[in-house]
Amino acid sequence: MQKEKKSRISLTVWPFYIWTALFVALPMVYVVVISFLQRGATWGVTAQFTLDNYLKMIDPMYGAIFLEALYVAVLTTLITFLVGYPFAYYVCKLPARLRSLVILLLMAPFWINSLCRLNGWMILLKSNGVINSILQALGIVDEPLKLLYNFGAVIVGMVYALAPFMILSCYNSIEKMDWAVVEASRDLGASPFKAFLTVTLPLTMPGIVAGCVLVFVPSVGLFFISDLMGGAKTVLIGNLIRTEMTTARNWPFGAALSMMMLVVTIGIIWVYKKVSGSNSLGDLM
Amino acid sequence: MENQPVLRLDDIYKDFGETKVLKGISLDILPGEFITLLGPSGCGKTTTLRIIAGLETATRGRVLIDGQDVSSLPPEKRPVNTVFQNYALFPHMNVYNNIAYALTLRREKKEVIREKVTRLLELVQLPGFEKRMPSQLSGGQRQRVAIARALVLEPKILLLDEPLGALDLQLRRQMQVELKTLQEKLKTTFIYITHDQEEALNMSTRIAVMNEGHFEQVGTPEEIYEHPVTRFAASFIGQANILEGVVEEKGEKSRVKLDQGGVIYVNEQIDAGVRVAVSVRAERIDYAAASGFGFQVPGVIERHSYIGGVLRTTIKLTGGQEILITGANPISDYPDGAAIQVFWDPNTAAVVERS
Numbered sequence: 001m002q003k004e005k006k007s008r009i010s011l012t013v014w015p016f017y018i019w020t021a022l023f024v025a026l027p028m029v030y031v032v033v034i035s036f037l038q039r040g041a042t043w044g045v046t047a048q049f050t051l052d053n054y055l056k057m058i059d060p061m062y063g064a065i066f067l068e069a070l071y072v073a074v075l076t077t078l079i080t081f082l083v084g085y086p087f088a089y090y091v092c093k094l095p096a097r098l099r100s101l102v103i104l105l106l107m108a109p110f111w112i113n114s115l116c117r118l119n120g121w122m123i124l125l126k127s128n129g130v131i132n133s134i135l136q137a138l139g140i141v142d143e144p145l146k147l148l149y150n151f152g153a154v155i156v157g158m159v160y161a162l163a164p165f166m167i168l169s170c171y172n173s174i175e176k177m178d179w180a181v182v183e184a185s186r187d188l189g190a191s192p193f194k195a196f197l198t199v200t201l202p203l204t205m206p207g208i209v210a211g212c213v214l215v216f217v218p219s220v221g222l223f224f225i226s227d228l229m230g231g232a233k234t235v236l237i238g239n240l241i242r243t244e245m246t247t248a249r250n251w252p253f254g255a256a257l258s259m260m261m262l263v264v265t266i267g268i269i270w271v272y273k274k275v276s277g278s279n280s281l282g283d284l285m
Numbered sequence: 286m287e288n289q290p291v292l293r294l295d296d297i298y299k300d301f302g303e304t305k306v307l308k309g310i311s312l313d314i315l316p317g318e319f320i321t322l323l324g325p326s327g328c329g330k331t332t333t334l335r336i337i338a339g340l341e342t343a344t345r346g347r348v349l350i351d352g353q354d355v356s357s358l359p360p361e362k363r364p365v366n367t368v369f370q371n372y373a374l375f376p377h378m379n380v381y382n383n384i385a386y387a388l389t390l391r392r393e394k395k396e397v398i399r400e401k402v403t404r405l406l407e408l409v410q411l412p413g414f415e416k417r418m419p420s421q422l423s424g425g426q427r428q429r430v431a432i433a434r435a436l437v438l439e440p441k442i443l444l445l446d447e448p449l450g451a452l453d454l455q456l457r458r459q460m461q462v463e464l465k466t467l468q469e470k471l472k473t474t475f476i477y478i479t480h481d482q483e484e485a486l487n488m489s490t491r492i493a494v495m496n497e498g499h500f501e502q503v504g505t506p507e508e509i510y511e512h513p514v515t516r517f518a519a520s521f522i523g524q525a526n527i528l529e530g531v532v533e534e535k536g537e538k539s540r541v542k543l544d545q546g547g548v549i550y551v552n553e554q555i556d557a558g559v560r561v562a563v564s565v566r567a568e569r570i571d572y573a574a575a576s577g578f579g580f581q582v583p584g585v586i587e588r589h590s591y592i593g594g595v596l597r598t599t600i601k602l603t604g605g606q607e608i609l610i611t612g613a614n615p616i617s618d619y620p621d622g623a624a625i626q627v628f629w630d631p632n633t634a635a636v637v638e639r640s
Contacts, residue, residue, distance in 0.1 A: 180373035183340050186360040187367045188387035189438065198386075202377050 035255035043249045053256035062240070062257075066264070069236040072226075073219040076158040077166075080215045081208065083159065084166035091167075092174045103171070106164050118157060118228050125153060125229075149231030157229040158219050166211040173207025174200075213269055220265055237261050289352060291316045291441055291474050292337065297346030299332055299498075306332045308498040309346070314442075319468050319475045321485040324495030325521070330478045331370075333495075334444050337476065339363045350441060365442040366435040370450065372427045374419040374434070380406070381415035384434045405433040408467070425456050432467070442474045449484065461487055482522045486510065494518045510566075516637045519564035526567060526608040527637065532559045538631055546603030547582035552631040555639060562638035567611045569633040572600060572619070576626035584608070586623045591615055600627060 035053055037045040056062070091102050109117055124130045125147040132144040147153060177200065185195040201208075223238030237257065244254035290313035299307035306329045314320050322330040335341035337348055339360035347356045355363050366387075375383050381402055382389075388398045406412050409429035419427060428448060435443055448464075449457045465488045468475045479485055485492050486506040494501040494509060494517070502509060502518040513519035516527060530543040535557050538550040551563055571577065572584070587599040587607060596617060598610045608627065619625055 178371075178373065180369050180371065181375060183360070184367070184369055184373040184375070184434075185386070187338055187340070187365075188434070189361045189390045191359075191361055194390060198390075199375060 031255045031258055034252050035259050037252050039250050039252050043251075045251055050252075053252045054260075056253060057256065057260060065235055065240055066237060066260070068234070069220055069238070069261075070264070070268075072154065072158065072234070072236060073216050075155060076162060076219040077212050077216045079155065079159045080163045080166040081212065084163050084211065085170050085208065088167050088170035088174055091171055103168075106167060110164070114161060115224065115228075118161075118225065121157060121160065122148060122228065125156075148229065149233065151230065151234055154226045154230040154234050157225040158222065161222070161225060162215045162219055165214040169211030169214055170204065170207045173204040173210075177203050209272065212272065216268065216272075217265055220261060288315065290314055290349075291318075291351060292476070293347075293349040293352075294333070294337070295347040295349065297333070297336060297348070298344045299329070299336065299341065300344045306498055307336075307343070310495075310498070310500055312493060312500065312503065314474060314476065316441075316474055317472045319465070319477065319488055319490045321477045321479060321489040321492045322495055323479060323482060323485040323492050323521070325480055328495040329498040330495050331446055334367070334446055334476065334478055337442070338365055338367050338444055340367075364438075364440055365444055366438060366440040367444040367446065368428075368431045368435045368448045370446045370448070372419075372431040372448075374427055374430055376419050378419075379415065380411070380417050380419070380422070380430050383419065383430055384437055386434065387438050401437060402433075405437060408436075409433045410463075424452050425460065428452065428460065432464075436471070436473070440473065442476060445475060445477045447478050447480070449479070449481075457484070464488065486522070494521060496521070511633070512635045513564055513637055514635070516562055516564070519635065519637045524567035524609055524611065525564045526570070527562050527564050528606070528608070529560065529562045532557050532561060543582065543602075544604060545582075545606045547580070547627075549580050549582060549628075549634075550578060550631045551634060551636055553636055555636070560638075560640045561636050563634050564637045565629050565634040567597075567609045568595075568613075570608065570610045570627060570629045572598070572610065572625045572627045574619075574625060577628040578631060580626070580628035582627040584625060584627050586617075586619050586621055586625060588621055589617055600625070602627075 034045050036049055036051070038048045038050050038052070040046050091099055094102065122129070126132070127144040127146065127148070129147070131147060132141075135141045136144065181203065182195050182199050185199045186192070190198060220236075221238045221241075223236060223242050226234045226236050226239055237260075241254050241257045241261070244250045244257060248254075292312075292314040294310055294312045297307055297310050298305070310329075310333065322333060324330050332341060336343050339355070339358060339362075343356065347354050349355065350364060375386065378386070384402045384405055385398045388401060393401075402415070403412075406414060409432055411426060411429050411433070414422075414426070414430075419430070422430065431448070445464075449460050452460060461484055464475075477485075477488065486509075489506055491503060491505055492509050493503045494515075496517045501515045501521075502513060504512075509518060510523055513522070513525070519525040519527065528543055528545065528549070530541040530545075530549070532539050532555045533542045533548070534540040535554055537554070538552055539555045539557075541549050541551055541561060541563065543549060549563065551561065555561060572586075576582070582602065584600040584602045587601045590597045590599075595611045595613055596615050598612065598617060600608050600610060602608065610627075
């Protein structure tokens with residue numbers, strides 16, 4: 001009886017397995033394999049085992065790029081949290097009808113290609129763009145401000161692109177929370193701030209962790225934002241991998257960099273989950 | 286000082302937008318009372334409780350605790366605690382931390398907290414449950430933890446919002462007794478909300494019957510049951526029959542001519558010509574071939590139904606109104622369709638309306 005049930009379930013998920021095998025596992029294996037091979041004379045790879053691709057990464061230049069990418073990712077995650085959590089919190093306090101409208105507006109940009117949306121930002125920020133024109137017309141500045149093609153612009157682009165993931169994830173867990181529990185903590189003597197720290201925050205932690213992972217992971221690898229908004233001056237891992245794979249035609253090294261990025265990302269998610277696992281009252285007070 | 290009310294509600298109004306939820310309620314509650322707000326859902330009883338707790342602000346009116354106006358104080362500054370309807374235990378804390386929460390906020394010493402929590406767990410008969418999470422507890426156990434948590438600061442007033450609503454009948458009866466015993470032991474003032482009349486009658490020192498945002502009647506269970514002053518109070522509690530008529534003759538016992546046919550006497554002096562509504566409890570009515578107390582209320586037995594322990598008899602009056610009678614005797618001398626006279630001791634009926 002039990003066995004029969006089991007086999008029927010696995011039958012229905014077979015398509016998923018096949019899909020995963022073909023389009024996730026196989027390419028992954030391919031990347032792992034070529035990361036241990038040598039580059040071909042003109043392009044591609046030659047089937048000769050080597051560790052050079054990994055040893056090459058010891059070069060401090062690449063270490064610096066990794067650190068910079070992590071710094072950008074951490075900063076992006078932190079800012080999306082600081083912006084996204086309060087935003088999600090107040091959306092939850094809105095009347096039901098307004099709430100679904102705000103969520104709809106939040107999702108709407110996803111229907112537009114992200115490159116188009118980034119170009120929108122560039123029109124806003126560039127030296128003869130909307131913001132500078134307004135500032136100059138109002139006489140607030142004489143010279144156009146340098147808003148684009150710098151580190152700040154990269155962060156703005158990253159936060160803009162990834163904030164909805166943080167907001168939706170936080171919104172999900174805040175919305176599910178039983179507000180009577182917060183009232184109970186006020187009733188027992190907690191100030192609004194203490195009630196937030198000891199009840200609301202720990203109870204919505206799953207949403208926060210999920211949001212951070214959803215923002216952190218892609219922000220390590222995103223390359224087109226730093227290309228467009230940072231004017232390719234901020235080189236992140238994503239940019240590096242793309243350059244190695246295309247312009248430099250060094251597939252094995254690109255693959256090794258990808259593996260490194262994967263390991264670092266998984267490592268950080270693992271640490272994150274460990275840390276957020278202990279969210280008892282005592283730790284927060 | 287003894288008779289200073291621990292809580293005074295002074296003409297409280299509450300509007301939610303267009304809806305007027307509370308329409309001017311006033312009440313004095315003495316220390317050590319077990320007072321129940323009884324009423325149908327939507328009558329404003331929970332709102333009243335939330336205004337006392339400070340979770341809601343009154344549109345108008347004042348809340349005084351021990352003579353002090355607390356109307357503008359936030360919940361954390363009021364010497365009252367609440368047992369919430371669905372307990373609202375902190376799901377991320379174990380039983381110990383739930384109960385200790387209020388003390389931890391006050392930065393009490395660890396030993397003091399430990400001692401108090403242990404004592405409270407004994408009080409609510411859950412010793413040894415410190416490490417359990419709320420999700421691992423049964424409904425009755427959660428209930429006890431919620432009570433212990435609300436008592437940890439030794440509040441002047443404990444507010445209980447339908448605390449037994451989610452429990453099954455047997456457990457509810459048992460918890461009623463426990464709560465009552467607990468209250469008598471602690472001598473804390475309890476303000477208790479329920480829509481269950483049996484619960485209210487069983488536990489309270491006084492009952493406030495609420496309807497559509499105001500108090501219909503405030504009194505002891507006996508007063509409310511035996512001498513309801515409004516039609517609502519009479520019909521919400523117990524099985525009441527309401528009969529309307531006009532006073533024919535004023536006297537020690539005034540004579541009333543019923544719309545449904547017949548005459549009865551009420552135990553009050555009321556001027557002739559006044560329209561009255563009289564409430565009489567189902568179990569106080571008697572019927573026989575010959576009438577009593579000078580009554581002349583003819584009727585016909587519609588049907589008998591045995592409902593376990595009592596016999597319920599429906600009698601149709603001349604005018605067509607049906608009245609319900611419950612009698613302890615499971616067998617009736619009169620078959621269905623028999624013509625009989627209905628009567629009761631005028632002391633056991635109450636005039637609930639006059640115009």
